[in-house]
Amino acid sequence: MNQDLRILVVEPDPERVRAIFDALKDAGWSDVKALGHMSALDRTVREFAPDIVLIDLANPDRDTLEHISHATETSKRAVALFVDETDDILTQAALSAGVSAYVVDGLKMERIKSVLETAIARFKIMRQMQSELDAAKQALEDRKTIDRAKGILMRQRGFSEDDAYNLLRKTAMSQNRKVIDVAHALVTAAELLS
Template identity: 35%
Template sequence: MNRTRPHTSMAVAGLRVLLLDHGKQRSPIFRAELIRLRCQLLEVLDSVHGLPAAMLRSEPDLILIDSEHIDAELLSALAAAQASRHLPLLLFADGLGPDAMRSALQAGVNVVIVGGLQAQRLESVLQLTLARFEQDDQLRQELDRVNTQLADRKSIERAKGILMREQHLDEDTAYHRLRRLAMDRGEPLAAVAARLLEADQLLRKA
């Protein structure tokens, strides 16, 4: 069962952290600082291959990656992890160029810290990661909502076209008939339109 942690408070105490040590071998420093901040360090992974199983097993609130370099294997693992369960991602890496940083952000990383590790700054960086994740998640949800509305409008327009063609109706009459059908069935207009499109496709294949 997936755990859902409220990110609105940005408090790090109790934060469940999964640490991926991708070559830097600084996990003892992170472990000590996370304990001081009263976070829960669930696991320390030394390979990206164990990331999907660890996410299912530990159900973290945040994934912290400490990487010596950014490679295709790491980026692919992070993108796959985000596809399976959307989580805040914090990446520490040294010597990243603009292209590597852009690739990390495209893979779903919320915050990239370039350069040396300053343990005393970890709390503020964790808070920043949670805040950026919340902001990015809100934008993603808004984009999904807009895309859904656009798809619904296209379905309704196509369904109107079917009624106009099959029943020789004008556009307004076809829309009102579609809307009346939705009201009679107690269903959203887009759902009725989608079923009409499916029925029309089946009839064309018959």
């Protein structure tokens, strides 16, 4: 596991902060910053740019979870949330907010390393899945645009589908562009002229 992680700890109790810092140091992490108040979370995340945010809360509510999700930008970093108690609705809200680890029964120092490692691994998996989903969506949109461009060529020039695609490809090659870029330009021009 990467020992160069920047970790932000959100915990109001200074004694607990010392115990968490000691546990993190024992686990091999030393680039750690503490934050005593949730109100400064947005600014501190921007300034410190942590890889993971560790938050210890007794009883979170939906508003707090939304604030955590927004402030920590859960799509950019792992968030481990330790709570004393929860219910199904809050658990679901935490997971929907993008929290990487939602641990009920509070923060136990002997579990901190394994929980953070799990949170980081889960975050990486979720980010990879989102990246693959975004790529698939973009590929589908590109395919639709290329099909529209082929349709325009087929209607206006009487080309077959293969001939229309070959013209798009040939044009892209001669202009040192991608087929999707040529298709996009053709669709945009056709929309302007219609």
